[in-house]
Amino acid sequence: MEMKVTDLAVARGGVPLLAGVSFTLAPGRALILRGPNGSGKTTLLRALAGLQPPLAGEMSFDREAVAYGGHADGLKAQMTVTENLAFWAAVHGLREIGPALAAFDLEGLRDRLAGTLSAGQKRRLGLARLMVTGRPLWLLDEPTVSLDTASVALFAEAVRGHLARGGMAVIATHIELGLPEAEVLDVGPLKAALPAAQLDDFDEAFL
Template identity: 60%
Template sequence: MLRVTDVTCARGGIPVLSEVSFDVTASKALILRGPNGIGKTTLLRTLAGLQPALGGDVDADVDDLAYASHADGIKTALSVTENLKFWADIYGNPVPDTIWEAFDLADLQDRIAGTLSAGQKRRLGLARLGVIGRKILFLDEPTVSLDGFSVKLFAKWLQDTHLAGGGIAVIATHIDLGIDAPELDLTPFKADLNIGGGADEAFL
């Protein structure tokens, strides 16, 4: 269960979204929509605890949260297996055998990550989500540079493995992932110009 109450978040010290509230229950996903620059990334980073919120509450165990964006911490000098093994070790988990099939990486296991194509690298980055064992995922445009087949593959993993196992996902995306999830349009939450709380507030 993830409960977000009246969260206000800021980018570069300026509030961008104010009083965002939503609930997501176990095994469910939520898709965030909104034009570029509305603050989807900022909101996801704030919810995941990477930056402080200006106000509001995120009701969830911090140790359940994980944020993922295009910067997915893949080391180009390490092999695919070494990359996944590293993150699994950091989180104290084993690498599940099913991960290779789920992200179509079985043939690439021993390849050096630097020699992968952009799409393959992206799949490796997403596979990281499968080894860290976090319940609540905040995904920022997870399907960038993936082809149609890989998008389906990822949606299938999300639906059948992550959500089916009681996980939660909050996803900012522009395409249709083909998973059954409600959508939340962030446009109405755009922060008013005169809202307080920004870093420069004391100087105005």
């Protein structure tokens, strides 16, 4: 399956942020999204994940292939590491959580409550969740926040493994992940142009 996005435009709070976003991603490839804060990377990822409708453009890929990882990890503080992962595996119809625990070095923390983990450990657990979804397309929003260098390396290794199995990843990040083979899309120049403001002339978009 190939991921193809054509002329996508996204808006937040009624204000257009990005326009003309186009890219193609083949299986086994990764795309790094770059751009300044507030440029619309999060909004773009949410649109790709199907959480919000785009303003315009086409996305041709299977929505059921998407595993989304946002700013929050979706962890329950009152459940253990294993229970958290097993829940997400069950939701996606899978059972095996061992490889995910191993990939993010969480085996020693299996029976700890997620609420007692440090920020970096939580993040690692949140990323391990991606592996138990069994889905080929990872959409990640700043995945390395609060990770130390060693953990970033673990993450890069997990992404590389995922790509090697024919997966795909779209990652919005500021730091160097150590994935030199990944393509880079800078969304900075794709800032949507606003229609010229004329005080008496506006249509349904109010802008």
